[in-house]
Amino acid sequence: MMELVCPAGTPAALRAAVDAGAHTIYCGFADETNARNFPGLNFNRAELAEGVAYARRRGAKVLVAINTFPRAGAEDIWHRAVADAEAAGAHAAILADLGLLAYAAEHHPNLRRHLSVQAAAANPDAINFYANTFGVRRVVLPRVLTVAEITAINREIDVETEVFVFGGLCVMAEGRCSLSSYITGKSPNMNGVCSPPSHVQYVESRGELSAKLGGYTIQRNGKDAPAPYPTLCKGCFSSQDKVGHVFEDPSSLDASDLIPALAEAGVTALKIEGRQRSRAYVAQVVRSFRAAVEAVDKGLPVPPGTLASLTEGQAATTGAYRKTWR
Amino acid sequence: MSDIHTEFPTVPLLLASPLRLVPLAPLSQALTILARRMVANHPGLISRLGPYVSSSFAVDPTDLPVTLLLHPHPTSMRITLHRDPPRADARIAGPLSALLGLVHGTWDGDALFFSRDLVIDGDTSAALALRNAIDDCEIDLGAEIAGLTGPFGRLLMPFIALAERRTGMPLRRAEARP
Structure with missing residues (x-):
């Protein structure tokens, strides 16, 4: 079965995701080290350790996003985040910065490293560089690729790929958008x-x-x-x-219909966006996608979605996976 | 969970109208006691507010003739009721049932905002911090009210469940419902 990677902006959302059937939950610390540093969100160190324990008891894993780019002179904040993620028992850290990847590989070799979408690695050469140089085991692909391009990438790399299937849609070169x-x-x-x-x-x-x-x-x-x-x-x-809307309509990604094609393309994990959303959102979206991946695993069609109300602009798109844009 | 065209139940005029006449001070006092109990039970309600703990929040149920003004504090949180819109750093407005659903994890705050069932004015950061703090605390207003009544609380819960079924308003935490 494809792995379902689900967002948690709070400990309550983490529990909601686990209870709704998430295989994996990603979250971040309540500071500038993660790309969802919004008021009232995220985890302190004790909350992360409790969240990891809650997930583990139910057979789920926790990833910690440390995916912003360290400020010169303040790298220690990011280094501590990597150390604390490992100490809390996180399954992996999601990293974007070259320097931080090098630091994590050298000082925390046992902490699995995933490449964040913020690194915008969108071709086999870039992905293989991250894999060979820093031991990255999984790459989160940018939301600018077609299914055919993802298939081509997977043929030329040895690491796992994770793609976004639902939520806020960023079509810029992530990590480089100003x-x-x-x-x-x-x-x-x-x-x-x-x-x-x-x-x-x-x-x-x-x-x-x-x-x-x-x-x-x-x-x-x-x-x-x-x-x-x-x-x-x-x-x-x-x-x-x-x-x-010159750049992009205010709509959200919903690639649930493309799950079979993404499985065929060799994708390992499906990611749901929305760490800034409530536990109600997390529970509903995770339940819906868990049913979808179970159906695909059994060779059944993807059940019809009921998630339109949760999307920005209350409209959904398959984004770049099917390039039908203007 | 809401869909695009969710019709939120509104408070019947017959129930809302008396609030135009009754003295608000005793109601404010009761809400303050309830709020302090919630803060004691859910300290994250304050800690997640971070720098916005000193902000004031107007919560405006649009089907009631009153607005709640929240002043968060770890030990002396206050809620006052106002007939005229009070000045506040942030204002969150919507039908009472939508606001209760937000508190109880029934509906997603962003979805309510996208559909314009919920309106936010003033300091958006403060409003977001409050929403996220409340969502994480998994508050159950029904259980909190029942808890205030001591040994009678258990007797009260079936009536809260009945009221929820009759009115369609989310009066308990989403996870606590069958």
């Missing part, structure tokens, strides 16, 4: 926050909702239209006499 920095000065790469909520403002007037980022209106929605989270890549802009 859109959030451009407006707010903060990025997922360095600070662990894309479009940080400290720079987000919603203004409702006569039923129209304006979503602002760093003081700029990114999107306006009428009375009954779904509300967006104002990330610059999903904003509505006017360009050459046209008004629209």
Whole structure:
């Protein structure tokens, strides 16, 4: 059966994921070492150890995302995170930075290393470099590849691949996107926050909702239209006499129908995005995808999904897996 | 869990209207006692707020003629009820049933926001911190209220379950329901 890798922004979400049938849960410390450094989220050291124990008792594994890029002069924060993840009994650390990968390989050789999507390794040469140099055992592929490209990659590498199948959709070269920095000065790469909520403002007037980022209106929605989270890549802009979503529509990834094709492509693990979401989201999405991977494992069709309400823009896409974009 | 077109049950006018007339101070006092009990039982409610522990939060059930104003504190948390919208650092508004569902892990906060069943004003970071803190604490308001009544609490729980079935409002933690 394909492995289901599920998000947990809090200990309650971790328990919800395990109880709903997650094989593996990924989470992060409550600081700038992980790419979901949002207020009220994430784990302290004791919570992580308890979470690992809870998962292990039920046959599940915990991965710790330490996938931002260390600040010069403050590397110790990231080094401690790697050491504490190993001490807590994590199955693996999800890393992106070359220096941190080298540090982990040298000082914590027994801690399994996964390559974060933040490293944007999107071809066999790059993946083989990470595998051969730092002993990376699994790579999380960027959300810019087609199924055919994933198949081609898997033919030329010896490590496991993990792909996103549900949740927020980032179509930029992850780890290298500067859109959030451009407006707010903060990025997922360095600070662990894309479009940080400290720079987000919603203004409702006569039923129209304006979503602002760093003081700029990114999107306006009428009375009954779904509300967006104002990330610059999903904003509505006017360009050459046209008004629209220049980069990307505010929709979420749902590749549940592609699970058989991804299995055929040699993918080991399916990843659900959403560490910033509630335990209700985690429980429902994990249950749905667990049923899907069990069905595929038995050679049955993927059960119809019921997750549209949970998606941004309340609309879903298969993203780059099927490139049907403008 | 909500779907796209979830119709949230609203508080009947017959029940909501008396709140326009009754004195709010005793109700505020009762809610404050309940809130302090919850903070004592769930210290993560405060610790997860981090720097937003000194923020004020207006929780506005749009089908009630009152707004709750929360002042978090480890030992002296306060809730006051207001008929006029109070000033607050962050405001979260929506039908009472949506707000209760958020507290009880029935519905996802982002999904409620995307569908515009929930409205957030003011400091988005503070509102997010509160939402995440509440979600992690797995609060069960029914059990907390029953706990306040001492030995009578067990007798109260079946009535809370009955009220939940009759009204369609999530009055207990999602995981506690059959």
